Amino acid sequence: MKQVLNYRETEGKSTGFWILLGGLGALIGLALGSVLYMEHEGHYVTGMNNQIVWGMPHVFAIFLIVAASGALNVASIGTVFGKSLYKPLGRLSALLAIALLIGGLMILVLDLGHPDRLIVAMTYYNFKSIFAWNIILYNGFIAITAVYLWFMMERKMNKYYPVAGFFAFIWRLILTTGTGSIFGFLVARQAYDAALLAPMFVIMSFAYGLAVFILVLMAGYAWTGRPLGDAVLFRLKNLLGVFIASVFYFVVVYHLTNLYATEHHGVERFILMDGGIYTKLFWIVQILLGTLLPLAMIYHPTIGKSRPAIATAAALVIIGGFAQLYVLLIGGQAYPLVLFPGHEIVSGGFFEGQINEYSPSIWEISLGVGGVALSLIMVTIAVRVLKFLPTSLEDSVVDPHAAKAD
Amino acid sequence: MSQAKLLQRLFALMIGTLLLLPLAATADEDEEEEHEPLPFSELVITEPAQRYSEETGCVAPEEEMRRNHMEYILHQRDETMHKGIRTRQFSLEECINCHAIKDDNGEYVRVEDERHFCATCHTYASVKIDCFQCHSDVPVRASRLRTQQSGLAPHPYDKPFAGKLASETLPLLTTEE
Amino acid sequence: MSDTSKPIDPSRRQFVTRAGGAAGAAAIAPGVFLTTPAQAKPADQPVSSENRWGILIDANKCGNGCNACVTACEEENGWGSADPSEDRSRPDQKAHWIRKVTIRDKATQHVTTLPLMCQHCETPPCVDVCPTGASFKRADGIVLVDKHICIGCRYCMMACPYKARSFIHEDLKDQRPWAPRGKGTVESCTMCVHRVDEDGTPACVEACNAETHKAMVFGDLYDENSEISQELKKHGGKEIRADLGLNTGVRYRGI
Ligand code: SF4
Numbered sequence: 128m129k130q131v132l133n134y135r136e137t138e139g140k141s142t143g144f145w146i147l148l149g150g151l152g153a154l155i156g157l158a159l160g161s162v163l164y165m166e167h168e169g170h171y172v173t174g175m176n177n178q179i180v181w182g183m184p185h186v187f188a189i190f191l192i193v194a195a196s197g198a199l200n201v202a203s204i205g206t207v208f209g210k211s212l213y214k215p216l217g218r219l220s221a222l223l224a225i226a227l228l229i230g231g232l233m234i235l236v237l238d239l240g241h242p243d244r245l246i247v248a249m250t251y252y253n254f255k256s257i258f259a260w261n262i263i264l265y266n267g268f269i270a271i272t273a274v275y276l277w278f279m280m281e282r283k284m285n286k287y288y289p290v291a292g293f294f295a296f297i298w299r300l301i302l303t304t305g306t307g308s309i310f311g312f313l314v315a316r317q318a319y320d321a322a323l324l325a326p327m328f329v330i331m332s333f334a335y336g337l338a339v340f341i342l343v344l345m346a347g348y349a350w351t352g353r354p355l356g357d358a359v360l361f362r363l364k365n366l367l368g369v370f371i372a373s374v375f376y377f378v379v380v381y382h383l384t385n386l387y388a389t390e391h392h393g394v395e396r397f398i399l400m401d402g403g404i405y406t407k408l409f410w411i412v413q414i415l416l417g418t419l420l421p422l423a424m425i426y427h428p429t430i431g432k433s434r435p436a437i438a439t440a441a442a443l444v445i446i447g448g449f450a451q452l453y454v455l456l457i458g459g460q461a462y463p464l465v466l467f468p469g470h471e472i473v474s475g476g477f478f479e480g481q482i483n484e485y486s487p488s489i490w491e492i493s494l495g496v497g498g499v500a501l502s503l504i505m506v507t508i509a510v511r512v513l514k515f516l517p518t519s520l521e522d523s524v525v526d527p528h529a530a531k532a533d
Numbered sequence: 534m535s536q537a538k539l540l541q542r543l544f545a546l547m548i549g550t551l552l553l554l555p556l557a558a559t560a561d562e563d564e565e566e567e568h569e570p571l572p573f574s575e576l577v578i579t580e581p582a583q584r585y586s587e588e589t590g591c592v593a594p595e596e597e598m599r600r601n602h603m604e605y606i607l608h609q610r611d612e613t614m615h616k617g618i619r620t621r622q623f624s625l626e627e628c629i630n631c632h633a634i635k636d637d638n639g640e641y642v643r644v645e646d647e648r649h650f651c652a653t654c655h656t657y658a659s660v661k662i663d664c665f666q667c668h669s670d671v672p673v674r675a676s677r678l679r680t681q682q683s684g685l686a687p688h689p690y691d692k693p694f695a696g697k698l699a700s701e702t703l704p705l706l707t708t709e710e
Numbered sequence: 711m712s713d714t715s716k717p718i719d720p721s722r723r724q725f726v727t728r729a730g731g732a733a734g735a736a737a738i739a740p741g742v743f744l745t746t747p748a749q750a751k752p753a754d755q756p757v758s759s760e761n762r763w764g765i766l767i768d769a770n771k772c773g774n775g776c777n778a779c780v781t782a783c784e785e786e787n788g789w790g791s792a793d794p795s796e797d798r799s800r801p802d803q804k805a806h807w808i809r810k811v812t813i814r815d816k817a818t819q820h821v822t823t824l825p826l827m828c829q830h831c832e833t834p835p836c837v838d839v840c841p842t843g844a845s846f847k848r849a850d851g852i853v854l855v856d857k858h859i860c861i862g863c864r865y866c867m868m869a870c871p872y873k874a875r876s877f878i879h880e881d882l883k884d885q886r887p888w889a890p891r892g893k894g895t896v897e898s899c900t901m902c903v904h905r906v907d908e909d910g911t912p913a914c915v916e917a918c919n920a921e922t923h924k925a926m927v928f929g930d931l932y933d934e935n936s937e938i939s940q941e942l943k944k945h946g947g948k949e950i951r952a953d954l955g956l957n958t959g960v961r962y963r964g965i
């Protein structure tokens with residue numbers, strides 16, 4: 128007989144829970160302190176400058192925003208593609224999506240030169256700007272996902288939730304394309320001048336979002352002592368493998384097309400061969416640690432079945448993702464703008480034609496970490512007060528047939 | 534279940550602070566020092582040396598300026614910024630030129646000082662302004678109130694140009710022979 | 711360095727002539743006409759799209775080692791050496807509106823030196839991307855930042871192909887009243903808009919003329935009879951990164 132699927136709040140009396148809450152809270156506090164300092168003094172205390180105008184906060188923010196849309200993937204697969212195995216995970220997936228997005232947006236807003244003018248950002252719109260569109264997309268995403276979540280959790284509305292799920296799915300694809308397009312519009316920057324960036328961001332979102340989801344799911348179930356069956360975990364793990372491979376494919380195509388276009392040889396050479404930190408990050412962290420190693424772990428016949436290995440693989444994907452965004456965002460700015468093709472710069476005021484330096488300050492990093500902590504604390508508290516997590520995700524509960532079929 | 538309630542509150546509090554963060558980010562740390570609030574009539578507001586006109590005193594009747602100076606400044610700001618209209622009557626620079634106050638050493642007082650014309654009321658009413666992040670808070674050049682005033686009507690001539698010289702016409706002028 | 715060469719359409723040339731003539735007469739009020747030169751704009755009149763201001767820079771005349779335009783700009787607009795209050799920012803964080811660049815052609819070894827600033831694009835990427843509309847182009851083609859609504863997101867700096875913009879990293883003091891600038895906002899060359907509105911010439915052009923290099927000509931690109939239009943007609947003028955199709959208001963010769 129099939130066991131019933133039951134959602135229940137997590138317990139919140141253990142010291143572990145409070146330690147987690149306290150730790151995350153402290154990180155958020157540190158981030159706020161940093162923001163106060165940065166905004167009061169001005170951005171001169173950061174590593175950012177007039178050449179590297181977007182720095183560490185933006186790496187964190189973009190990672191979270193991209194991962195947010197990917198985290199919703201699990202719910203989408205359950206709802207839109209009707210895979211029953213994923214359905215019990217839908218609530219957590221939607222919750223995570225909202226939390227990650229809010230974390231990312233907080234970073235973005237607090238790094239502005241004038242965060243006090245948020246009201247300006249909301250009332251003056253330049254509809255030609257993809258950035259302004261993204262603000263609308265982000266708010267819409269939060270609203271739609273919230274409705275989706277509500278429909279999932281409210282019995283009366285339950286019959287509508289596939290519709291909401293479908294909308295959320297579509298919206299999410301547009302949102303990530305929009306995030307990718309932020310770079311697509313920067314035609315003058317050699318590294319971003321590629322039509323491939325928007326679809327690449329969609330695939331990246333799948334991988335990062337799922338990796339975060341797997342980690343949160345495993346941690347949540349392990350720490351609350353709820354059973355998590357192999358059926359669910361292995362299915363997610365295999366999916367992650369597919370996504371990592373797809374990102375890898377896109378990265379290869381991206382660099383190949385850049386190598387094909389002669390005017391981009393300079394920036395390719397910079398990233399792939401002599402970019403110092405960026406080259407190292409690309410080959411060692413993004414490709415080796417963030418792509419090949421997790422792929423090998425996931426598809427290894429024995430290691431791939433061990434839970435610590437799965438968790439490690441997911442963590443590696445996240446680290447690789449940060450490296451990828453760092454290389455793309457900061458590396459792309461570090462490479463100088465090409466104003467005079469066929470000429471070399473003899474001299475020039477303002478760092479003309481030089482590789483631009485960037486070393487992130489503690490304040491920026493702390494702001495970024497604070498955004499991540501905010502996302503996690505929201506999830507932690509939400510699963511504590513509302514019925515997000517099924518009491519059990521044992522194979523027999525999730526899908527009696529899946530256990531054998533998989 | 535009281536713990537759940539507590540957490541729920543915490544959750545709400547977090548969302549609340551999140552929304553307020555941008556404001557907090559720019560709050561000045563020295564804002565807390567409390568003053569005994571003076572009655573408005575006891576604020577020392579120095580009269581400027583000259584008058585704009587005999588009837589109105591300031592550039593508009595004083596009552597009006599007291600209430601709505603920000604509207605005039607805001608309007609002028611957009612006109613000047615976006616349309617290049619540079620009449621001086623409601624220019625912030627001329628406000629400063631006329632209302633600047635010198636201290637005992639004959640130096641102009643800065644906006645951080647409560648004697649500064651803008652600061653006097655704005656501190657009193659605790660209305661924070663960011664004009665002086667970008668604009669000079671003391672006079673820099675002589676007033677051009679009289680010399681730069683060609684007509685007081687804000688913008689009688691707003692007629693759109695009949696044709697458009699679009700981007701394609703410029704290369705015409707710039708083609709190398 | 712290719713030229714923007716689009717086919718010349720004779721009907722358009724006529725049109726330009728007519729427009730140039732029409733600009734001469736400005737209606738002050740219905741029925742009242744003043745026939746003044748197109749540029750002499752009364753203070754209460756809005757700028758008009760009948761003008762488009764531009765600068766033509768002749769790199770052959772630009773003096774190697776001469777920095778007069780940069781110094782003049784600093785002095786006029788109160789940045790760089792003329793702004794003692796920007797003292798905590800690192801060199802790579804400081805504002806820069808205009809800079810001198812010296813380049814060598816890899817093939818011919820020919821060395822060229824030229825000033826580089828906001829090119830006042832007709833289709834400016836900075837304006838396209840700005841989320842709030844703080845970056846904007848005036849009717850007369852001058853591209854500015856409305857610092858009142860700039861939120862300091864720096865997207866325009868990412869988008870500008872010429873690295874023409876700077877973000878202000880700290881509190882400033884004692885700005886020029888005609889060139890307000892401050893922390894947390896982005897700024898760039900304004901083509902000395904405060905001078906242009908009063909029928910003046912940008913400080914850099916003036917300084918270059920004073921140095922007798924006369925490498926820069928400022929004027930109305932839409933006025934057929936202006937010096938800049940005549941010069942351009944005779945000798946042409948190239949855009950930097952013409953491939954981007956931005957139709958810049960600042961043009962170069964000898965690059
Ligand atoms: S040069 Fe740069 S700042 Fe100037 S208009 Fe063009 S894109 Fe904008």
Ligand code: SF4
Nearest residue numbers: 840860861863864866
């Ligand atoms: S920094 Fe200011 S001007 Fe530039 S894009 Fe952002 S809001 Fe617009």
